[in-house]
Amino acid sequence: MLPSGVRAPGRWRRSRDKSMRQRCRQCSNSNTNATGIRPSIRMLVGWFRMAGAADHRTIDPVVVGSSIVMALQTIVSRNVDPLQMGIVTVGAFCAGKANNVIPETAVLEISVRSHSPEVRILLERRLRAVVAGQVESYGAQASIELTAGYPVLVNSDSETEFARDIAYQIVGKDRVVDQGPLMLGSEDFAYMLQEVPGCYFFVGNGAGDAMGACAVHNPKYDFNDTLIGVGASYWVP
Structure with missing residues (x-):
């Protein structure tokens, strides 16, 4: 979790090393972003239901699905450039509700x-190929949605600089992270930034043993009420 303060996920910093500077500039042209692309996939594996005592007369979608889950783990590790980012979760x-019945689906x-859009296309292509191969090897059927x-x-440069300067005034430079890390979390504010320039930033809720030091989407998350003043003052002229 972030320490109390402001973090603005912005653009890559330039390095004094020429080769590193060239690589960073290349990243800036394509992947300077706070959050990632996230398509979702729903897959149905099916055959027909059968009593557990007659496993040999059907195809178990639980076994097929389990094989698919394991095979999917190789896509990122064996197909994606290690300098790129990709996740398949x-x-x-x-499947099923009874312990003595082979489920239908x-x-x-x-x-x-x-x-990267290129990595997204690669992930989708490999996912479809892996699923098709696993399903065929078991003689099952599958559909993918x-x-x-x-x-x-992607934050715009001028708006990010403006947001950073305001944060400096409120909490001080020592409590502002100018260059946040790239993240693979998805964020619908990305649609807004496709239409108008702007900046998406984080307000730290606490770190270490501090109050609120817990990531969101966690049952133990507790909003740090002391940050209400910090957040509100950010919007006051």
């Missing part, structure tokens, strides 16, 4: 994240 696996909910997710969020 199986967040839900639903299994549903896998998958999230794919990247910063792909839903386009959020675009890459």
Whole structure:
């Protein structure tokens, strides 16, 4: 979790080293963003239901789905450039309700994240190929539903500089992180930044043993009420 203060996920800093500076400039042209692309995928693996005592007469979608989950783990590690970012997450696996019946179907909910459109295309292509190969090897059937997710969020230079200067005035330079790390979280504010220039930034809720030192989407998250004044003052002239 971030310490109390302000973090503005902005652009790569230039390095004094020429080769590093060239690499950073290349990244700035394509991947300077706070959050990543996130399409979601729903996959249905199915055959027909059968009593558990007659496994040999059907195709178990739980076994097929489990094989798919394991095979998907190789996409990022073996197909994506290690200098790029990519994530394939199986967040839900639903199949059956009884321990003595082979279910008819299994549903896998998958999230794919990247910063680069090229990597996103690669992930989708490899995911479809891996699923098709696994399903065919078991003699099963599968359908894939792909839903386009959020675009890459990119802060504009001038607005980021303006937001940073205001943060300096409120909490001081020592409590402002000018260059936040690239993230693979998705954010719908990316749609706004596609239409108008702006800056998306974070207000730290606490770190270490401080109050509120817990990531969001966590059952132990507790908003740090002392930050209300900091957040409100940011918008006061």
